[in-house]
Amino acid sequence: MKIRSDHNNEKTIQEQFSEIFREHEQQLYTLALRLTKSDQVAKDIIQEVFMKLWEHRNNIHAIRNMEAWLYKLTENKIIDFLRKVSADDRLKKRIWDQVQQIVNETELNLEAKECNNIIQKAIEQLPAQRRLIYELNKEKGMNYQQIATELQLSKHTVKNQLFSAVQSVRRFITGSAKFFSAFL
Secondary structure, three states: OHHHHHHHHHHHHHHHHHHHHHHHHHHHHHHHHHHHOOHHHHHHHHHHHHHHHHHOHHHHHHOOOHHHHHHHHHHHHHHHHHHHHHHOHHHHHHHHHHHHHHHHHHHHHHHHHHHHHHHHHHHHOOOHHHHHHHHHHHOOOOOHHHHHHHHOOOHHHHHHHHHHHHHHHHHHHHHHHHHHHOOO
16 A cells, blocks of 8 residues: 555656646746857756756655745856856857857848848839839749730830839949948
């Protein structure tokens, strides 16, 4: 009978542990990620925290404030990591490179968004039929003949209108680049 009692007790402890894990894992991960700036390091820290809790699973009931206990343990693991980083130049460089990559990706995304906005403004300034021909070609991938058939125009007219549209867009972009470079 004692064996069954221990089995039920162990099952209850496992259920408590699983519930604690589900309740706190994401918040602790977010904290670790914010402070370490590394997905893998944050996951490793959270794994260590819950391994420590598992080691103390028989005393889970004695922990009065589980959230505070987990946060304190997570903070300590993060501090240990940051101390190690400060002592390890290679690790420092890798983390710095990761942060720089995130910054560079953000800058590239902003620049791409700005370029797309400028191109869109250039397209919006085209006369209606020229804009339609440009959009059918560039956005829908239609060739001269398909556009001519669709709009009931000659292939030569489509070609000329598309050439003029591309030239207008280029001039607008060049003018915008000169304008923005004056501020840089």
